[in-house]
Amino acid sequence: MDCWTLQMGYPVVTISKNYSLDRSVTITQEHFVYDRDAKFRDPDLFNRSLQWQIPLTLAVGNSTYKSSEVILWISNKTETHKVGRMDDDMWLLGNINQTGYFRVNYDLHNWRLLIGQLMTNAEIISVGNRAGLIDDVFNLARAGYLPQNVPLQIICYLPQEREFLPWHAASRSLYQLDKLLDRTEDYSLFSDFVLKQVASKYHKMGWPLALTEGSIIQASYQTEELQREVIMLACSFGNKHCHRQAVSLISDWISSNKNRIPPNVRDIVYCTGVSLMDEDVWEFIWMKFHSTTAISEKKVLLEALTCSDNGFLLNR
Numbered sequence: 001m002d003c004w005t006l007q008m009g010y011p012v013v014t015i016s017k018n019y020s021l022d023r024s025v026t027i028t029q030e031h032f033v034y035d036r037d038a039k040f041r042d043p044d045l046f047n048r049s050l051q052w053q054i055p056l057t058l059a060v061g062n063s064t065y066k067s068s069e070v071i072l073w074i075s076n077k078t079e080t081h082k083v084g085r086m087d088d089d090m091w092l093l094g095n096i097n098q099t100g101y102f103r104v105n106y107d108l109h110n111w112r113l114l115i116g117q118l119m120t121n122a123e124i125i126s127v128g129n130r131a132g133l134i135d136d137v138f139n140l141a142r143a144g145y146l147p148q149n150v151p152l153q154i155i156c157y158l159p160q161e162r163e164f165l166p167w168h169a170a171s172r173s174l175y176q177l178d179k180l181l182d183r184t185e186d187y188s189l190f191s192d193f194v195l196k197q198v199a200s201k202y203h204k205m206g207w208p209l210a211l212t213e214g215s216i217i218q219a220s221y222q223t224e225e226l227q228r229e230v231i232m233l234a235c236s237f238g239n240k241h242c243h244r245q246a247v248s249l250i251s252d253w254i255s256s257n258k259n260r261i262p263p264n265v266r267d268i269v270y271c272t273g274v275s276l277m278d279e280d281v282w283e284f285i286w287m288k289f290h291s292t293t294a295i296s297e298k299k300v301l302l303e304a305l306t307c308s309d310n311g312f313l314l315n316r
Contacts, residue, residue: 010103013104014028014029015094015104016028025092026080028078029074031050034139034143035143036143036144053075054102055071060084061093062087062113090113091113097128111154118133122160127165130166134166134170138176139173159199162226163222175236178236178237191237194233198234198239202239202242206227207265208227208264235272246268246269247276249269250277254281274304282310282313285305
């Protein structure tokens with residue numbers, strides 16, 4: 001365990017298929033860092049040759065078949081292994097169900113095969129692995145191990161995704177890209193692309209029903225969280241229907257002084273209302289922030305006040 005507890009960071013394991021007669025795979029490990037240039041700028045910090053004892057689980061598959069997993073112990077910088085049946089059209093999948101504390105990268109052809117599998121029949125790959133693939137691919141691209149088009153290609157399968165975890169992994173990464181691309185000339189291309197992936201799921205799931213007195217409508221936790229994730233993406237990236245719905249809910253609250261906004265989307269609605277509507281809405285949220293005694297609601301209201309782009313209001 002010393003390599004995991006006494007060394008900083010964690011590894012990235014790169015699995016490359018040898019597209020030759022022997023059908024073997026080459027597996028390499030290195031210290032995963034987001035700023036790869038730091039290794040050259042600060043050699044004293046990175047001069048140690050970090051290595052880990054890595055329990056790597058592997059499976060191979062294609063559109064009709066997925067093998068049972070095998071486990072390989074990786075202890076060298078580079079190793080070559082044979083993993084049984086492996087035709088050219090078969091993909092490799094590492095770190096099954098994300099049980100290991102490391103990232104996994106593949107050669108570009110294998111990434112293309114995995115993306116093709118997700119587009120045609122994602123459920124051959126487990127939910128945990130679908131979420132892990134999305135999380136790994138975005139972070140690998142962010143760190144410069146992969147071109148940025150690979151993660152954007154992988155999320156094209158999301159309209160068919162019915163589970164919360166892969167959507168959650170995608171949305172976390174998309175918000176990071178959103179911060180990088182905001183105020184750049186290509187931002188509208190990016191936001192339109194994200195909205196295209198989100199639109200069908202958003203219209204299918206709709207909004208949670210507004211609260212009425214005495215009503216208790218309980219969906220499953222995973223369904224509620226998926227609905228919330230999709231609504232947040234839709235509103236954040238400018239879906240017009242999402243904006244109208246948020247404005248309508250805020251307007252109803254202001255006119256009736258009864259907050260019928262479903263609790264699990266209140267932060268999204270408050271923030272969208274403050275960013276889109278006039279100064280009176282900001283003043284209303286400000287007043288509610290001071291009058292409410294519930295600490296959790298106070299926190300949501302305070303965060304909503306920061307969603308304005310009015311410098312005078314933000315200074316207040």
